[in-house]
Amino acid sequence: MLVQIGTLIAATSLVQLANGFFNTFLSLRLTMEDFGPTNTGVVLSAYFIGFTAGAVWSGRLIRRIGHIRAYAAFAGMVVAATAAMPLAVSPTVWIACRAAIGLGCVGLFITTESWLNAKAEASQRGRVFSVYMVGTFTALAIGQLLIGQLTIQSAAPFYVIIVLFALALVMVTLTRAEAPGIMPEATLPYGDLTRQAPVAVTGCVIGGMITSAFYALVPAWMLRDGITQDTIAVFMLVAVLGGLALQVPVGRLSDRNDRRLVLAGLAVGFAVSALLLAVLPPNPAAVLPVAALLGGFMSTLYPVSVAHALDRMPADRVVAVSGRLVLVSGFGSALGPMIGSGVMARLDIDGLLYFMASVALLLAAVARIRIASRPPPAVRAERPFDILDPTTAPISQEPEATDPDGGPRAVPN
Numbered sequence: 001m002l003v004q005i006g007t008l009i010a011a012t013s014l015v016q017l018a019n020g021f022f023n024t025f026l027s028l029r030l031t032m033e034d035f036g037p038t039n040t041g042v043v044l045s046a047y048f049i050g051f052t053a054g055a056v057w058s059g060r061l062i063r064r065i066g067h068i069r070a071y072a073a074f075a076g077m078v079v080a081a082t083a084a085m086p087l088a089v090s091p092t093v094w095i096a097c098r099a100a101i102g103l104g105c106v107g108l109f110i111t112t113e114s115w116l117n118a119k120a121e122a123s124q125r126g127r128v129f130s131v132y133m134v135g136t137f138t139a140l141a142i143g144q145l146l147i148g149q150l151t152i153q154s155a156a157p158f159y160v161i162i163v164l165f166a167l168a169l170v171m172v173t174l175t176r177a178e179a180p181g182i183m184p185e186a187t188l189p190y191g192d193l194t195r196q197a198p199v200a201v202t203g204c205v206i207g208g209m210i211t212s213a214f215y216a217l218v219p220a221w222m223l224r225d226g227i228t229q230d231t232i233a234v235f236m237l238v239a240v241l242g243g244l245a246l247q248v249p250v251g252r253l254s255d256r257n258d259r260r261l262v263l264a265g266l267a268v269g270f271a272v273s274a275l276l277l278a279v280l281p282p283n284p285a286a287v288l289p290v291a292a293l294l295g296g297f298m299s300t301l302y303p304v305s306v307a308h309a310l311d312r313m314p315a316d317r318v319v320a321v322s323g324r325l326v327l328v329s330g331f332g333s334a335l336g337p338m339i340g341s342g343v344m345a346r347l348d349i350d351g352l353l354y355f356m357a358s359v360a361l362l363l364a365a366v367a368r369i370r371i372a373s374r375p376p377p378a379v380r381a382e383r384p385f386d387i388l389d390p391t392t393a394p395i396s397q398e399p400e401a402t403d404p405d406g407g408p409r410a411v412p413n
Contacts, residue, residue, distance in 0.1 A: 276290045
């Protein structure tokens, strides 16, 4: 069983290796294609639009045709769309292809995670998903290193991405792991989550905007400013590793304190880091430590927001809450490159950094206002923090145990 689970985790790590490289590569390639700020922003946002749409309906497809066939269909969609991009270099084609890639990727992640959730023993599930997320962040980091090794103007990067997705497909279709059935989930009416955990919803929207704008637009600006591909790769690698490094300490901090206060602190920390990048001299010794902090603050906004939302909702809605927050984060992620590219076209990189700092401070203000109006409960009974990344879809964990009276456990806000 461990070998079978390991195959799924390894396949997903290959997908994330391809994704980490693809996102940075596309930012650089779009700069060379000169599509213009509007088209560039829409192409970069199209992935998140497809990702969000896929999060809504991919579960139904998995239920209808099964995990292995669904995985093959989603991977085939990604491979076909990636192969089409170098064949027809135009904004319209690339928008459609990126939307299809986003839809296929979310299908791959949901298929994998529901499979892992069903096959992992309850006593091992936390460790399994910790390994899963560490593999995800490590693969994203390695993907940045490919940037300095390939010629951006050629079709070779597309071929590398296709090979990685195809290898993941081969690994999963050849696995001997039995495909699981999918149990019905508790529904979550629209509006309930916003009423119970408005800070979490705001955190997911703003976190999505910041993260997508950073990964989509900062590499493009660096290339236009004459910075070498190797330096861009190192900068992005440091940001990803900073995100991995802060997951555990921030998680422990949020488990012991009001998560809204932690979220406000992360938002302020991100804003300060972004402003420092705007004023620091272009010296790696000065910039790279700040990039690590910025990546760390940025990557922890989403998991702290999710943990706060799960604190406030009944335990039988864990999966529904996680899925809804992925949709909310996807909405913010789709807005980030579109708004950010327009800002950067007028105000250059400083404008983008000020934009990201401003929305981060808005999140801090919302959290602070909410703390003042609704103080934390005297008795804390909360779910522990999990390492999460919105671009890998919800972790489909089982609901926690009920309270002694038999009802689902919830904490009032």
